[in-house]
Structures are given as structure tokens and as C-alpha cells.
Amino acid sequence: xxxxxxxxxxxxxxxxxxxxxxxxxxxxxxxxxxxxxxxxxxxxxxxxxxxxxxxxxxxxxxxxxxxxxxxxxxxx
Numbered sequence: 001x002x003x004x005x006x007x008x009x010x011x012x013x014x015x016x017x018x019x020x021x022x023x024x025x026x027x028x029x030x031x032x033x034x035x036x037x038x039x040x041x042x043x044x045x046x047x048x049x050x051x052x053x054x055x056x057x058x059x060x061x062x063x064x065x066x067x068x069x070x071x072x073x074x075x076x
Contacts, residue, residue: 004030049066050063
């Protein structure tokens, strides 16, 4: 977390509580504080996100949402 906070100053670490069928879990996310419409992840990073989403069987509508929000141009 410390390294990311140093290298990504436009993001702030936020803590969340998530509920699953196995109970409550603490989670962390880096949230962009200077949101811009044209801001989208690098293609390599986006492919990594999508690969992980598929590997962990996230719903297809959520994967489509990620692609849409990122103006998806990477290989599928």
C-alpha cells in the first residue's frame, strides 16, 4: 500500500466492508480523487483486470461494464 501511495498520488486508499456468503470481509481499494472522463487504464493493466475477472468467474455483465467504462480496445 505504501509503494502504491507513493507512486500513484492521484489515488487515495479507502477501506470497505464487503459481505459474501462466507461473512463480512475487510477490503481496500485505491480510488481516484481527480476523476477525468478520458482517464482509462493502460491496455496491459486492463487485460490483467479482465483476465482476473474471468478467472474468478465474475458475472459477464460486470466484465462488460469494465470494458465499457475503460473504452475497451484491448484484445479479448
